[in-house]
Amino acid sequence: MSTGTTFSFDALLPAEMAEKAELSGVRKAHLDLASSFTLSVLAGAFIALGAVFATTVVAGGAGTLPFGVVRLLAGTVFSLGLILVLVGGAELFTGNNLIVMAWASRRVTTGLLLRNWLVVYVGNFVGAIGTAVLVYLGGTHTFGSGAVGVAALATANAKTGLGFVQAVALGTLCNALVCLAVWLTLSARTVADKVLAIVPPIAAFVAAGFEHSVANMYFIPTGLFIKAGASEAFWTQVQRSPADYPNLTWERFVVGNLLPVTIGNIIGGAVLVGIVYWFVYLRGRQHTPA
Numbered sequence: 001m002s003t004g005t006t007f008s009f010d011a012l013l014p015a016e017m018a019e020k021a022e023l024s025g026v027r028k029a030h031l032d033l034a035s036s037f038t039l040s041v042l043a044g045a046f047i048a049l050g051a052v053f054a055t056t057v058v059a060g061g062a063g064t065l066p067f068g069v070v071r072l073l074a075g076t077v078f079s080l081g082l083i084l085v086l087v088g089g090a091e092l093f094t095g096n097n098l099i100v101m102a103w104a105s106r107r108v109t110t111g112l113l114l115r116n117w118l119v120v121y122v123g124n125f126v127g128a129i130g131t132a133v134l135v136y137l138g139g140t141h142t143f144g145s146g147a148v149g150v151a152a153l154a155t156a157n158a159k160t161g162l163g164f165v166q167a168v169a170l171g172t173l174c175n176a177l178v179c180l181a182v183w184l185t186l187s188a189r190t191v192a193d194k195v196l197a198i199v200p201p202i203a204a205f206v207a208a209g210f211e212h213s214v215a216n217m218y219f220i221p222t223g224l225f226i227k228a229g230a231s232e233a234f235w236t237q238v239q240r241s242p243a244d245y246p247n248l249t250w251e252r253f254v255v256g257n258l259l260p261v262t263i264g265n266i267i268g269g270a271v272l273v274g275i276v277y278w279f280v281y282l283r284g285r286q287h288t289p290a
Helices: 014-029 033-061 067-078 080-088 095-104 110-137 147-159 164-185 191-208 213-229 232-238 250-281
Strands: none
Touching: 014 095, 014 110, 014 250, 033 067, 033 080, 033 110, 033 147, 033 213, 067 080, 067 191, 080 095, 080 164, 080 191, 095 110, 095 164, 095 250, 110 213, 147 213, 147 232, 164 191, 164 250, 213 250
């Protein structure tokens, strides 16, 4: 018996995606704090797992494959993190920048928007740095005759050596691509659709060297843990010393990287993607404030 409704396996079109993003933003903003925080811890851990995967690939390919090929491989496997977030279900600060679409339509208040961003950001940090602790305690930096540790140290040292403006710019470019990946998944009907939509933008931002605040909550603390606590045997094996990584300090992590990259992530995700798509597809449809 027909119900008069239709169903299609075709991907949603951008106007429908915008409405879906708006509804998703309302749901996320009204999620209870305990659930929001728990899911954000998971997201931080998921992104960290993608970073572990990428670091291992970089360690295996550095010096044997061309630079671009190594970066492409690292970016492709790093996509695991966002796949786990979007398919498995978790709350990621950078993706949640798209809640601004619901905010701009006045379906989410400024207070709810900022509360979500703060809770999710803190939860992401807990999940990412907690994973970094486990990875360090697991001694993965000694794997591959220390190659994994050297790759982790080099990545963290480079990130903490960025200038403030440069970090903002790289963070802006990064989250434009991350939020475009999230945006593309809104058109998906199946898990396979989501995965195929996620990989290219995420691989692109990693390969290009853009900066993701939540990923850096794993990458940089991991380097800091290795620098501070690795055994003398490790340093002897890799023929390096902690002094070879002068940029790698907690101050440089928080003030020199995390702060400007977060600012850039908000510009790239909330403004360049969220507000732009709201302007094109949702403006003029303001609702009563939530």
